[in-house]
Amino acid sequence: MDRTQVVVADDDPIIRQLFKSKLTQMGCDVQSAEDGGAAWKLLRNNKHVDLAIVDLDMPNVDGFSLIQCARGHPRTKHLPIIVVTSRTDAKAIQDAFSVGATSFLTKPLHWSTFNSHIEYLMRLTHAAHQARNQVQRAEAAVRIKDVVLRRTLEAGARGTEQIQEILHRLASTIRSGTDVESAFGIIDELEKETLLIQNSLVQGQSMSKALCSRVNVDDVRVPLMNLLANAQIRVQQRSRQHNVPVSIVRVPEDAYIACDPDGLSLAVSHLLDNAVRFSPQGGTVTLEADVHPDGMLTIVINDDGPGMEPDFYAARLLPTFDAEFEEQNCSEGVGLPLVKAIAEAHGGVLEIRSMPEQGTSAMLVVPADRVRLEHDFAA
Template sequence: MTYHTKNQPARILIVDDFISNIQILANMLKPHGYDIEFATTGEEAIDWVQQEPFDLVLLDIMMPEMDGFEVCKKLKENDETKNIPIIFVTAKTDESSIQKGFQVGAVDYIVKPYRESELVERVKTHVTLERQRKELIKTNQAKDRLFSIIGHDLKNPMSNIFGFIKLLKENYKAFDDEKKQKYLHYLFESAKSNLELLEELLEWSRTQTNNKPFRPGLYPVSELIDNALHIMNETAQNKEITIETILNYTGEVYCDKAMINTVLRNLLGNAIKFSHPESSITLKTSAQNNLVKFEVIDQGLGMSKENQQKLFHIDQHVSTLGTNEEKGTGLGLILCKEFIHRHNGQIWVESELNKGSNFSFTLKMRESNKK
């Protein structure tokens, strides 16, 4: 199920067969910044919750065809919806109804007619708890993924380095110069891979602890592109890959230069990794209104729809070898997403298996919050 982030308005579903009751609740809650949806039947409510993410459901008990108890029970039986908090809002005040409400899974009970201050505070409490629960799940998923990267992707290259050093140490005099160069090359590539991964891990950890400074300013697009090409050209040349540029916009963008250099370097590195030798990559810019769009387009391996949906998520693992069997962790794309979102931009991919990929992101031409 998709989760809304803590920066987005909390979504509340109001379920009542009387529109007037829905309007009363909505009028009380909308001034507090909630995103309100409604359903007038139990079936409609279940459909809504199964298709869209909600932080809270306000549920009437007395409804025709399917009452609130049955709706609550069905939602709690579904693994995808069972954790959504449900508050019964009803005129039924007898003890057996209240007891049954908690038995089927409700977290609270509000009696009609509503006292606005009480309703608002109870909703706020349960929305806050639900947001905290979702953030905890995301944090745990990120931690598990991070440990997986450290335990697997960092350990294996270190084992290779140790193995090659041991081999050279024990057989140095017996090996000819060609074999020594071969093993030294393996050592270099393994050490380089480890260093890149460590740098990505450190960068990502800084973003998670808010220790990564954000220093935006106005920089020419041509300067950002030149910096990225200067770093990545040698890697491209090693695979005989040509990087072409189509710069329809070369003016300034408002960005943190170091962050955007990291984004461009990662996207170009991925494009090189998954491109066939002697092919080409296109780096393109364009502008519309106040937005500048950057595109990194390759003609390489591409990816399935399933893998595209897993990208940019720390809790999802996509493991695909490059055309020269280059390895990666996907952590670079997580960094790209973090950095672009710090700029209030968007990043996405369009790809087709065996035909290539187009990674795009947007930046603003100027600071939008300047007073």
């Protein structure tokens, strides 16, 4: 089980040492800071902090400012923060809670009840975290299912219109009785269009069945290399057809990610498929991933295709985008809005950067709380 990671901010070295001793006995790992500025640096640079204990009256950056900074940062906005201070005036307590303190203890501390206070707060925080995750999963399920249904219906409707137009041309050709070869060509065209509709409906049906169960983006921890290799395998046939090799050029082999592996692999493979389709014959597509110092993971797909104006992809990430162009020119299936929804279901984002004649770079950003390196398990 992972040890609880605690940051203590107090300008009194004796108090800091007391906290460290008591918390270590409780099975916590403790880092200390003499003021709010040093504590904020610890909170920013450590991707896994479970609890902060903060004195209000410190030099340079006081406790109020530290709490405000923490609540304004995505990674620490839900961090439990205990204010520990000798101040007992009601205004100080009210101000501390108004800027985001979770609980309040006064000095001198009653060490006999300190352990119980910490344990209760951590249980409460865990319950709140579970509740937030359930809400996020439910919202993610709604977004993803909406995208799948809407895009599948759009593909079917467009295909039906195409078939009606083809049948009209076929009827005209047959009635003229003059061009048998053209009639056979139109029949071939009709067969291809029917197959496209069938593929879209089958894919939509398959994804809908997979999404009928609870969306789970937390409970499966998989090696990042395996997930990306699976995405690469999904596009092998397309890669061979277009003579555009897909290469994994850099991935941290010791990185693990907590995710829905099928969903995230689908998102990456869709971006790879788009990159292959946009690249010229003999072009290259690369897949790379990095874990950054703050723990954030980026998965990047680069191609050397013609590139597009920046607004091109911005429009295609909107839920209301009319998918006609994408269906004709990009990857088959439910499109970039689904990739965006999958990224957001994991607390991440999808960014696409492209310029004419400079290729395209698609980046999935995954937050630090979903990423672990192998040495984290041993710690």
